[in-house]
Amino acid sequence: MSVVGFSCSSFVVVIAVLVMVLNGVEVCYGGKTSQFLRKVEKTVDMPLDSDVFAVPPGFNAPQQVHITQGDHEGKAVIVSWITPDKPGSNEVLYWTEKSKQKKLAFGKVYTYKFYNYTSGYIHHCTIKNLKYNTKYYYEVGIGYSPRTFWFVTPPEVGPDVPYTFGIIGDLGQSFDSNVTLTHYERNPHNGKTVLFVGDLSYADNYPFHDNVRWDTWGRFTERSTAYQPWIWTAGNHEIDFVPEIGETEPFKPFTNRYHVPYKASESTAPFWYSIKRGPAYIIVLASYSAYGKYTPQYEWLEAELPKVNRNETPWLLVLVHSPWYNSYNYHYMEGETMRVMYESWFVRYKVDVVFAGHVHAYERSERISNIAYNIVNGHCNPVKDQSAPVYITIGDGGNLEGLATNMTEPQPAYSAYREASFGHGIFDIKNRTHAYFSWNRNQDGYAVEADALWFFNRYWHPVDESLNEQK
Ligand SMILES: *[C@@H]1O[C@H](CO)[C@@H](O)[C@H](O)[C@H]1NC(C)=O
Ligand SMILES: *[C@@H]1O[C@H](CO)[C@@H](O)[C@H](O)[C@H]1NC(C)=O
Numbered sequence: 001m002s003v004v005g006f007s008c009s010s011f012v013v014v015i016a017v018l019v020m021v022l023n024g025v026e027v028c029y030g031g032k033t034s035q036f037l038r039k040v041e042k043t044v045d046m047p048l049d050s051d052v053f054a055v056p057p058g059f060n061a062p063q064q065v066h067i068t069q070g071d072h073e074g075k076a077v078i079v080s081w082i083t084p085d086k087p088g089s090n091e092v093l094y095w096t097e098k099s100k101q102k103k104l105a106f107g108k109v110y111t112y113k114f115y116n117y118t119s120g121y122i123h124h125c126t127i128k129n130l131k132y133n134t135k136y137y138y139e140v141g142i143g144y145s146p147r148t149f150w151f152v153t154p155p156e157v158g159p160d161v162p163y164t165f166g167i168i169g170d171l172g173q174s175f176d177s178n179v180t181l182t183h184y185e186r187n188p189h190n191g192k193t194v195l196f197v198g199d200l201s202y203a204d205n206y207p208f209h210d211n212v213r214w215d216t217w218g219r220f221t222e223r224s225t226a227y228q229p230w231i232w233t234a235g236n237h238e239i240d241f242v243p244e245i246g247e248t249e250p251f252k253p254f255t256n257r258y259h260v261p262y263k264a265s266e267s268t269a270p271f272w273y274s275i276k277r278g279p280a281y282i283i284v285l286a287s288y289s290a291y292g293k294y295t296p297q298y299e300w301l302e303a304e305l306p307k308v309n310r311n312e313t314p315w316l317l318v319l320v321h322s323p324w325y326n327s328y329n330y331h332y333m334e335g336e337t338m339r340v341m342y343e344s345w346f347v348r349y350k351v352d353v354v355f356a357g358h359v360h361a362y363e364r365s366e367r368i369s370n371i372a373y374n375i376v377n378g379h380c381n382p383v384k385d386q387s388a389p390v391y392i393t394i395g396d397g398g399n400l401e402g403l404a405t406n407m408t409e410p411q412p413a414y415s416a417y418r419e420a421s422f423g424h425g426i427f428d429i430k431n432r433t434h435a436y437f438s439w440n441r442n443q444d445g446y447a448v449e450a451d452a453l454w455f456f457n458r459y460w461h462p463v464d465e466s467l468n469e470q471k
């Protein structure tokens with residue numbers, strides 16, 4: 001067992017060792033750097049014959065079933081699944097819990113090749129005009145070995161409907177990934193939709209980006225993704241750009257397997273888009289698509305932000321893979337160029353929270369901005385700003401590259417809490433003014449919150465939350 005984490009000074013080391021015994025935290029210049037004891041061994045991917053990768057029984061049985069929101073308001077669902085042997089039926093049969101009348105929706109089937117890998121038959125089918133707040137059953141694989149799943153639609157978009165999101169990033173398919181998913185499933189706060197901040201399968205860590213590991217990831221996550229929507233963000237491990245073996249089309253496996261409703265928000269590419277879900281307006285951005293001035297993503301975001309009506313959706317959340325504020329010595333400043341482009345908009349439009357992944361650890365920022373600099377005035381430090389979002393890095397899902405344990409010292413003032421443990425988050429919106437955020441580390445019991453904070457809405461109740469916090 002070893003202790004990971006670095007101290008402000010050698011004097012603090014002595015205190016930290018004492019505090020550690022009580023499993024506490026050390027106070028630095030910025031915020032808290034948790035001294036939680038954890039294992040530092042490299043994470044290991046689950047072997048191909050693991051229980052979580054088992055192929056469902058029956059000829060041509062649908063596998064890797066996953067759902068995501070299928071429109072802008074939450075009245076449609078995209079159902080996706082893969083059949084291994086034959087295309088089979090493209091239809092989804094669906095019905096509500098209360099009604100016996102079954103309806104059919106028709107989808108499309110896709111296949112792709114990646115070097116010497118050929119995908120199964122990837123089906124995507126959008127079910128439309130669903131009722132809000134309703135449990136639906138659905139059946140896929142009609143004709144051979146059908147399987148039935150269910151989901152619950154969100155409440156109608158509106159300012160005072162409570163709704164709970166789970167937050168997971170950089171999941172991968174290691175033993176730790178399985179622990180993270182299990183903790184998420186058993187968390188008593190009970191997320192209804194996952195906001196996934198990118199880096200799904202890590203298949204690209206295998207020789208020739210062995211796409212078999214995309215299939216195992218789809219089967220591993222099915223136990224959650226078939227029953228609640230996961231809102232997808234593209235990470236660097238989705239790029240799969242390998243010109244050495246002739247694979248020059250970026251994001252090919254990801255875009256074939258995971259469809260998103262980008263057209264519903266007038267986006268022109270599946271890497272940046274928005275949805276409304278209950279009380280939340282969620283904007284997904286792309287760290288790995290062009291975002292400079294005049295680019296499609298820039299023009300889209302510029303037109304998008306004024307459309308957010310906080311009377312309708314009080315909570316404005318942004319998902320992006322590469323964090324803008326990060327005090328680990330991993331991927332440090334990688335998000336900087338995007339921050340320079342968009343941060344002033346986030347302050348102007350009072351974004352509540354930005355969730356990012358990429359760094360394999362957890363960190364929560366203060367409300368800060370750094371938008372005064374104009375090259376000559378020297379104003380280049382983050383300052384406290386109650387119109388600014390809180391930045392949460394949560395790339396701690398459990399992928400095989402291991403934890404980011406090396407932090408910048410001293411902890412910068414913008415960093416409120418940081419800890420190099422695997423875990424997941426819950427963003428529990430209560431009403432238009434209050435949301436409760438908690439972060440759970442994998443080493444604890446299912447109900448233990450390692451970090452938690454009441455969020456006050458930036459539009460309806462822009463009070464400084466940090467005054468609430470016990471430092
Ligand atoms: C693909 O090529 C690699 C390297 O030549 C080889 O190890 C692997 O078995 C091949 N896979 C398939 C499905 O042919
Ligand atoms: C994954 O976690 C589940 C519990 O949620 C457990 O049943 C299963 O055996 C685990 N599999 C592996 C390979 O760790």
Ligand SMILES: *[C@@H]1O[C@H](CO)[C@@H](O)[C@H](O)[C@H]1NC(C)=O
Pocket residue numbers: 329406407
């Ligand atoms: C932590 O990161 C810094 C900056 O990259 C590096 O100089 C230092 O050697 C690293 N420390 C460890 C223990 O890896």
Ligand SMILES: *[C@@H]1O[C@H](CO)[C@@H](O)[C@H](O)[C@H]1NC(C)=O
Pocket residue numbers: 430431432433434
């Ligand atoms: C909003 O939720 C918070 C936390 O549950 C509660 O304290 C507050 O009274 C609620 N506000 C309204 C207007 O219901």
Ligand SMILES: [Fe+2]
Pocket residue numbers: 170199235236237321357358359
């Ligand atoms: Fe990443």
